[in-house]
Amino acid sequence: MESTLRARTRDREEELPFRQAPHNIEAEQALLGAILVNNDAYYRVMDFLAPEHFYEPVHQRIYDTAGQLIRSTKLASPITMKTFFEGEELVPGLTAQAYLARLASAATTVINSEDYGRAIYDLAIRRSLIVIGEEMVNSSYDAPVDLPPKEQIEIAEQQLFDLAEKGKYGGGFLDFSSALTHAVDMAAAAYQRDGGLSGMATGFRHLDNLLGGLQNSDLVILAGRPSMGKTALATNIAYNIASSHRTELQPDGSEKTVDGAVVGFFSLEMSAEQLATRIISEQVDIPSNEIRRGKINEPQFTTIQAFAQEMQKIPLYIDQTGGITVAQLAARARRLKRQRNLGLIIVDYLQLLSGSSRRASEGRVQEVTEITTGLKSLAKELNVPVLALSQLSRQVENRDDKRPQLSDLRESGSIEQDADVVMFVFREEYYHSRKEPKEGTPEHLAWQEEQEKLANRAEVIIAKQRHGPIGPVHLHFDGSVTRFSDLVESDHLPARRD
Numbered sequence: 001m002e003s004t005l006r007a008r009t010r011d012r013e014e015e016l017p018f019r020q021a022p023h024n025i026e027a028e029q030a031l032l033g034a035i036l037v038n039n040d041a042y043y044r045v046m047d048f049l050a051p052e053h054f055y056e057p058v059h060q061r062i063y064d065t066a067g068q069l070i071r072s073t074k075l076a077s078p079i080t081m082k083t084f085f086e087g088e089e090l091v092p093g094l095t096a097q098a099y100l101a102r103l104a105s106a107a108t109t110v111i112n113s114e115d116y117g118r119a120i121y122d123l124a125i126r127r128s129l130i131v132i133g134e135e136m137v138n139s140s141y142d143a144p145v146d147l148p149p150k151e152q153i154e155i156a157e158q159q160l161f162d163l164a165e166k167g168k169y170g171g172g173f174l175d176f177s178s179a180l181t182h183a184v185d186m187a188a189a190a191y192q193r194d195g196g197l198s199g200m201a202t203g204f205r206h207l208d209n210l211l212g213g214l215q216n217s218d219l220v221i222l223a224g225r226p227s228m229g230k231t232a233l234a235t236n237i238a239y240n241i242a243s244s245h246r247t248e249l250q251p252d253g254s255e256k257t258v259d260g261a262v263v264g265f266f267s268l269e270m271s272a273e274q275l276a277t278r279i280i281s282e283q284v285d286i287p288s289n290e291i292r293r294g295k296i297n298e299p300q301f302t303t304i305q306a307f308a309q310e311m312q313k314i315p316l317y318i319d320q321t322g323g324i325t326v327a328q329l330a331a332r333a334r335r336l337k338r339q340r341n342l343g344l345i346i347v348d349y350l351q352l353l354s355g356s357s358r359r360a361s362e363g364r365v366q367e368v369t370e371i372t373t374g375l376k377s378l379a380k381e382l383n384v385p386v387l388a389l390s391q392l393s394r395q396v397e398n399r400d401d402k403r404p405q406l407s408d409l410r411e412s413g414s415i416e417q418d419a420d421v422v423m424f425v426f427r428e429e430y431y432h433s434r435k436e437p438k439e440g441t442p443e444h445l446a447w448q449e450e451q452e453k454l455a456n457r458a459e460v461i462i463a464k465q466r467h468g469p470i471g472p473v474h475l476h477f478d479g480s481v482t483r484f485s486d487l488v489e490s491d492h493l494p495a496r497r498d
Helices: 004-015 025-037 040-045 057-071 078-085 096-105 110-141 149-166 176-192 205-211 230-243 272-284 288-293 298-311 326-340 357-361 364-382 394-398 412-418 428-435 442-454
Strands: 219-224 246-249 255-259 262-267 316-319 342-348 386-391 421-426 457-465 471-478 483-486
Touching: 025 040, 025 057, 025 096, 025 110, 040 057, 040 110, 057 078, 057 096, 078 096, 110 149, 149 326, 205 457, 205 471, 219 230, 219 364, 230 262, 230 272, 230 316, 230 342, 230 386, 230 483, 262 272, 262 326, 272 288, 272 298, 272 316, 316 326, 326 342, 326 364, 342 364, 364 386, 364 412, 428 442, 428 457
Parallel strands: 219 386, 219 421, 262 316, 262 342, 342 386
Antiparallel strands: 246 255, 421 457, 457 471, 471 483
């Protein structure tokens, strides 16, 4: 039986010279009829299907009204529904009661209702794609002067990514058995992975032991005063993770990451060339200032060339654009996720990001709140760790004990609240070296002895961790090549042979 609505739509299509948007009136009628006959059908589609996904406005109203009744534990049937459409002709020539009754008579079974719902949803996604495409075309033809093409691309990418994420039909509740399965799978992966970590290994053994590696969907803040080595530690971690990247081919033809990750490094302060020079310096053990000034010999240059060729195979991507907004960063991260299966995001550093103009007008604290919330949302959305570097306030310098605290974070309220892990880089050697007494005095001898103890030592202080212990991790730091490494204590060194 062809419905009156289908006949009306067919006549409209014959009259119009352009194509109609994708839709399926019969599927909408069958699903609505199933809901009116058996309200359990609504619970099968309510997690992913919204009123706006229906093509016919009348059907949007019926689905919305039925949903309100069912959610309030009332019966939605042709009889109870007719009072909400009293005196209306939902379809020309049919009263509301007659059309609702016709829907019920054309109902599908409850078992098939989810399939009909997904068909309606998929057609709605196709219509949204058409709208995005039309907006792209129209904005390209009539672009205002202050809207550069790059911004148009980022807007379109964000719209497409949002649509792709919505196209997963949402998650809904997980029953506890499924949650247990995920937990056991994570434990099994940690058991099989080198080092027994549930997360991504940073390459620093003691740090990984305390963190369990960098966890997916976590926002990790790495903070410190200038010259403490924040960027150096971040580049060390980026190289360690990218260089250990390994995938395995799955039976379905896809590739699964089994170790390391593809790394996206947003360097808002340093250029890509400076960052690359740092990484080369760290790995070939040649000071970066000597590389920049050309103060190297032929064997050193050969070593640099060989390492550079190896580096080309490493999945480390650098974005050196300064002053970008958190929305632009998210759009670029989404693009890298889809193109290269991005596994780790590093931001150097948080205070150089900007928020929306509206938040900026409300003050820096509100703007930073938007930035940290955006980074945490991005970590959850892409299911990857986000490592964001952060500056500390000057109040650290006014204390005798220079070890940083959570209260030293700039705009600490939002950063501390949104972060899953907060780590501080601290090198007491840096501060102690600036207290040098006059040479030849007893104080200078004591200072020199202490300086030798502190030389090349650094601490990474884990001040906050949602799923693990807090405390310090001691590392070795070679300032000449800005390289961190695991610290080997003197009592763990092999015995000398005279």
